[in-house]
Amino acid sequence: MKPTDAELEILHVLWANGPSTVRQVHEQLSQNREIGYTTALKLMQIMVDKSLLSRIEDSRSHTYSAAVSEEDTQRGLVDRFVETAFRGSASKLVMQVLGQHKTSPEELDEIKKLLSSLNRD
Known part of the structure; x- marks a missing residue:
């Protein structure tokens, strides 16, 4: 299931901080933008219904x-993005990203290592 942008913000807080109350999540979210406590509460209740969060x-x-892992969520979002925006072509996505953004030498080294390991498989 693809989380909305607002749901992703909540997931990021929970992935970074672990289990939290609505108040704790609200405080984190409020540092970056205006969001009401009741809005955060309602979003988190909806996320429980969607099985994105669990509640004790x-x-x-x-x-x-968070009832979903960061890695699985990222993988699902990237898969959908590649399919919809790049017609399934991962190489077009990579070329677009590398052509549009400055990549540090360290990041390039990581990319080279990944490519090397993929070639061995």
């Missing part, structure tokens, strides 16, 4: 955790 209910507070 204590007597006074609810703790939320």
Whole structure:
């Protein structure tokens, strides 16, 4: 399931900080943009219904955790993006990214290592 942009923001907070209350997530989100507490709460409740988050209910507070991994989510988003924007061509995506953005020597080394390991398989 593809999370919305707002849902991705919440997932990023939970991936970085681990299980958190709505208040903790809201505080993190509020550092970057205006978002109401009730909006964050409603989004997180919807995300539980969509199986993107899990919720543990204590007597006074609810703790939320990401129910999907960062890697699986990124993989799904990239797969969909490659299919829709680049008609399934990973090479067109890579060429576009490398042609449009400055890539550090360290990143280029990582890319070369990845390509080398893919050639061996």
